[in-house]
Amino acid sequence: MILPEADYKKVMESMPVVCIDCLVQNDQGEFLLVKRNNEPLKNEFWLPGGRLFKHERLHDAVQRKMREELGIDVRVVRNLGFFEEFFDKTAQNAAGGFHAISFLYLVKPLGSEIQLDRQSSDWGWFRELPERLREYPSLSLGDFL
Template identity: 30%
Template structure:
């Protein structure tokens, strides 16, 4: 059974254009100290089970592989946020019908990208999967500074990275990939 996303919107909600990110660093730091972020991340994969991961440049996942996504903007649906993130991070114009809701996680990160970095932050992270066509899979490259590079991984590659203890996989990554039946 496919999970259902219930979008509840009051009649007088006014959609508005929201800048890419409109908070000064100190305001963002205060927000991280006091609010739980809503994030949507997407796991691009192929029909044969390969998973695309990006090598992260920023905290909290610096120098590790992770999936693609980020904060939701005011007025977005989960799908809107996922489509925007894939376009921003991979130049992918995703087919909305292939985005599948997977799991939601309450994540408490130990570090963050704004000072004080060691204070961490908390997110409600909704994970979605996206099955790429062969053409899409061949064309995906990093489109912003979030990831230094991207790489397709087979299940065997991922198991080897996990078993080696290389530190390239954040401990949460095998959990979300197993829950998505991709590891």
């Protein structure tokens, strides 16, 4: 279920938001990152992903977000753990900022025709992960660093 923007803002101001993020890796070992249009991390390259809906299984959210944000289907390889972030800025100007708890999934793309949604302005394949992602001890990123 998609919340109206005003209700989502109230949720962000009241509690953490559960998200999924995807480490999309191609056969050359590169990672697909998207350049964000909105806060948090506006104009930065980051992982595609987003919030989990009530009654939505994590793997279903992975598939939904990859179709919505990238226009592709993916094969889920494995869960790489979780991380949490705190942001002062949000697109909704939420009082008190934003607390996100994200489950990170390694996925392989099943297609190559990337079609970005309105949340991102650019994308690319990168050899290195964003530095802020490499800082989380709760993630199993040893194979990718």
